[in-house]
Amino acid sequence: MRSPSAQPTTVDVRLHKLHPGQKAIADHPARFRVVMCGRRFGKSALGIRLVCDAALKGQPVGWFAPSYKLALEAWRELVVRLGPLIDRQSEQDKRLELKTGGVVEVWTLDSPDPARGRKYALAVIDEAGIAKDLLAVWQAAIRPTLVDLGGRALILGTPKGRRHGFVVLFHRGEAGDDPDWASFRASTLTNPYIPAEEVEAARKELPPEIFQQEFEGIPTDDGANPFGLDAIRTCVGALSEEKPVVYGVDLARSMDYTVVVGLDPWMKVCVLERWQSPWAETKTRIAEMVKHVPVVADATGVGDAIVADLQTMGLSVSPHIFTQSSKLRLMQRLIAVFQAKDLTIPEGWLQSELEAFEFTYTANGVKYEAPKGYHDDGVMALALAIHGWDRVQCVKPDGSVPPPSLIGNDPHVAEKDHTPQSLATVGDFTSQLPSEGW
Numbered sequence: 001m002r003s004p005s006a007q008p009t010t011v012d013v014r015l016h017k018l019h020p021g022q023k024a025i026a027d028h029p030a031r032f033r034v035v036m037c038g039r040r041f042g043k044s045a046l047g048i049r050l051v052c053d054a055a056l057k058g059q060p061v062g063w064f065a066p067s068y069k070l071a072l073e074a075w076r077e078l079v080v081r082l083g084p085l086i087d088r089q090s091e092q093d094k095r096l097e098l099k100t101g102g103v104v105e106v107w108t109l110d111s112p113d114p115a116r117g118r119k120y121a122l123a124v125i126d127e128a129g130i131a132k133d134l135l136a137v138w139q140a141a142i143r144p145t146l147v148d149l150g151g152r153a154l155i156l157g158t159p160k161g162r163r164h165g166f167v168v169l170f171h172r173g174e175a176g177d178d179p180d181w182a183s184f185r186a187s188t189l190t191n192p193y194i195p196a197e198e199v200e201a202a203r204k205e206l207p208p209e210i211f212q213q214e215f216e217g218i219p220t221d222d223g224a225n226p227f228g229l230d231a232i233r234t235c236v237g238a239l240s241e242e243k244p245v246v247y248g249v250d251l252a253r254s255m256d257y258t259v260v261v262g263l264d265p266w267m268k269v270c271v272l273e274r275w276q277s278p279w280a281e282t283k284t285r286i287a288e289m290v291k292h293v294p295v296v297a298d299a300t301g302v303g304d305a306i307v308a309d310l311q312t313m314g315l316s317v318s319p320h321i322f323t324q325s326s327k328l329r330l331m332q333r334l335i336a337v338f339q340a341k342d343l344t345i346p347e348g349w350l351q352s353e354l355e356a357f358e359f360t361y362t363a364n365g366v367k368y369e370a371p372k373g374y375h376d377d378g379v380m381a382l383a384l385a386i387h388g389w390d391r392v393q394c395v396k397p398d399g400s401v402p403p404p405s406l407i408g409n410d411p412h413v414a415e416k417d418h419t420p421q422s423l424a425t426v427g428d429f430t431s432q433l434p435s436e437g438w
């Protein structure tokens with residue numbers, strides 16, 4: 001509320017000058033604007049700027065984000081930018097009242113009934129591409145806040161899969177038959193503040209469809225699945241009856257399974273088992289299963305001692321220590337193998353694990369993992385087995401070599417000379433590998 005005794009003064013509020021891609025959206029007259037762009041296009045920056053502009057004019061505005069963490073980021077930035085004009089600030093309610101009469105409220109979309117009874121001149125939904133039940137929330141919670149004041153909306157996001165309400169809203173604007181709606185799509189590189197090298201680096205790391213989704217705002221069929229749902233399905237077949245040439249072993253941590261994957265000379269899964277049991281039993285079971293066939297095993301943390309024991313028992317085990325970069329390389333190789341449709345996996349839980357697998361972005365780059373509540377030990381064991389297959393088998397019995405990689409610089413390409421190798425015997429295998437970090 002404006003205090004009656006307040007004297008008019010001049011204050012400095014620092015706002016971004018919009019880049020041309022943002023300006024085209026900001027200037028567009030449509031009441032509801034849907035912005036489906038690559039990451040770091042400047043969507044949030046645009047939203048913050050338009051919220052500030054409206055609040056400075058004395059209008060009430062609402063900001064909606066899918067999670068508390070995202071909402072908090074926006075809240076903090078709004079507090080800093082509007083700082084000199086804030087009259088009242090409630091951390092609890094995430095509500096700012098400005099000296100201009102403007103009000104800004106920040107909501108998380110996972111709270112029940114956000115913005116109930118509010119009237120806004122502008123509503124911004126950030127990260128709409130990952131908002132749960134976006135259409136229902138839009139219809140039941142956000143759209144009603146815009147009725148009284150004839151408010152506008154800005155719906156911002158990077159898509160995550162085609163089957164999402166964000167894509168439905170985008171099509172509404174794209175159809176061109178409703179002047180209230182407009183849609184915009186632009187790539188990350190439209191933002192002049194993003195170094196092109198960063199985007200190029202990502203292009204090398206990611207499968208093409210995923211690059212398009214994340215950096216050009218074009219949704220994929222696969223959401224965040226790095227292997228491709230079609231590719232996974234194409235690779236499903238009967239469990240091979242041939243003998244394994246290599247095993248991948250992922251050892252159980254507290255909640256998950258020990259998984260053993262055996263691959264035959266054709267890169268077909270011929271052994272697939274998972275279980276939970278005490279370490280002593282696990283070791284005996286692995287030893288009985290793999291005998292003298294080479295194994296690549298997870299030696300991270302407690303795995304180190306288990307692998308040492310397995311080696312003492314006479315097994316040909318190469319330890320693999322999972323680091324963020326070693327995991328990234330294993331995943332890139334697995335993605336390449338799926339894209340080339342070069343392996344065969346059996347139907348069942350491994351397929352489900354692969355289908356649920358996702359990549360996410362972190363400050364350090366792309367990360368591949370199972371979503372909360374899902375296991376990833378089958379995927380990891382498979383990736384370890386493929387890695388071992390590249391060393392001990394390398395060439396299929398008909399002389400064909402799986403295309404090394406479809407994405408960027410696969411480090412395996414440089415390492416591998418593609419000459420057929422004899423199957424490793426005990427002791428042979430480990431010597432082909434650096435001790436860790438590969």
Ligand SMILES: Nc1ncnc2c1ncn2[C@@H]1O[C@H](COP(=O)(O)OP(=O)(O)O)[C@@H](O)[C@H]1O
Pocket residue numbers: 016017018019022038039040041042043044045046191193194
């Ligand atoms: N108009 C602008 N002027 C200066 N920097 C900008 C502008 N728009 C975006 N940025 C910067 O670009 C980066 C990405 O912007 P952000 O809004 O976080 O992207 P997105 O929400 O699309 O992922 C941030 O560092 C942001 O500060």
Ligand SMILES: [Mg+2]
Pocket residue numbers: 043044045126
């Ligand atoms: Mg953002």
